[in-house]
Amino acid sequence: MKLADLYQVENRTTVRVTYRDTDQMGHAYYANHLVWFEIGRTELVRQLGMAYREMEQAAGVFLPVASAQIAYRAPARYDDLIEIRTRVARLSHVSIEFHYHVVRRDGDDEVEIAQGSTRHAFVGRDGKVLKNGFEILRVEG
Amino acid sequence: MKLADLYQVENRTTVRVTYRDTDQMGHAYYANHLVWFEIGRTELVRQLGMAYREMEQAAGVFLPVASAQIAYRAPARYDDLIEIRTRVARLSHVSIEFHYHVVRRDGDDEVEIAQGSTRHAFVGRDGKVLKNGFEILRVEG
């Protein structure tokens, strides 16, 4: 795959807000958005033909997070069905950045819940940074 | 230590209910009680002169849970300071059972939040059951 094509791939995954996720304001607690981001990037990676689990177990590649940012737009509430839209925003040999867009579908309308991004290094079993991010994601340099 | 003496040891540990713990009923969500139980038994084991982390890393002893039960008495709420009281209820060569009592201190009064128990096997790095529970806890057979 070409890098420009990779940037076009968007994964859309749906999750339901559970009771556990809520806080006493009746909203999904603000750390859940990072869990949703994780679900989104796992599914995006799966859609690209890999699986996080195999990356870790077979290839010995880990993606520890270096930074995260979240802009909260509207609360998600108990039992809401929300959609996580995930893209690769930037790929280099040593790191990858994902962008996330979380919306609540309401018939034809949609309400923006949050957007955000996370940056991750490619790291080996020994904790050292790998320099073959393109190869890992099978992207032509 | 004699087994009868071990059964007398009670650990008391205090934790505060955070926003994350609450649900939209305004109560601590019902899975948090198992997290409190975990905090209680970790501190009890520490009080007995060991540390879970060392048990796992140095001794290669793990304590996967076999069963858990919880009786919920009264809700814990945001910002409550609760006390977890933990004892060893039963020790055998292959397993250990902890009992927990969670209360909310309110001046001299206390309100019972929950009680419960968990049973754990002693397991080695290879996943096989160990048969030296007394030795691990330094209890005379």
Added chain:
Amino acid sequence: MKLADLYQVENRTTVRVTYRDTDQMGHAYYANHLVWFEIGRTELVRQLGMAYREMEQAAGVFLPVASAQIAYRAPARYDDLIEIRTRVARLSHVSIEFHYHVVRRDGDDEVEIAQGSTRHAFVGRDGKVLKNGFEILRVEG
């Protein structure tokens, strides 16, 4: 619906184990099972034609948990697809008990992860126990 018919209804819901759910043993942490149970009973109630959210908001009926028990059979691991099977095990005018069976599907085989039960009271907005459990679940007395 007749009570005997209610007891025959089984909801089957699938969830994927996320990174958040795992602990350093590489297993789903033992409190997640209660979260799965919650997902199971929410979906069972939905399948019966109600929604927890509406019960709370419209009808002012809450189902706080009175007790829970879990028997852990085998670990669930990161990225496992697990199935939660939920039934009403007992209904009275004042309380309801759910039974849960969690399995990992592996082609035609299935591995039992856990089973358990929770008991809940029917409670009104004022915190008082309601005595119309049959009516709430539209079951003939």
Added chain:
Amino acid sequence: MKLADLYQVENRTTVRVTYRDTDQMGHAYYANHLVWFEIGRTELVRQLGMAYREMEQAAGVFLPVASAQIAYRAPARYDDLIEIRTRVARLSHVSIEFHYHVVRRDGDDEVEIAQGSTRHAFVGRDGKVLKNGFEILRVEG
């Protein structure tokens, strides 16, 4: 209190990493940092003579999060004792920004785990933005 003095106040709160917090890499999962931030700002607000709980219940003031960012420096591991250092970084009439610094104390040394910030609006019970942030925090304009 003068605004310049408010900015000098630093709260230091210690928490222990529990098993629940870890993931299968053996690190504290990346969403826990937001939970630690929450603990830090709750304790800072308490140190300033208020309590979140009272703000919500008595004064009807809520602080929903508008944005969050986290820079992850080093992993926190199971049983680590970590210190959360929290300050008010910016106060306006309609919003407040907290800065957080999370370190692991290791004797006299300390290792930086993460730093970050969150921004919150002052909001009333009706969900409308309040414009008396200075008054709420008893800061002279």
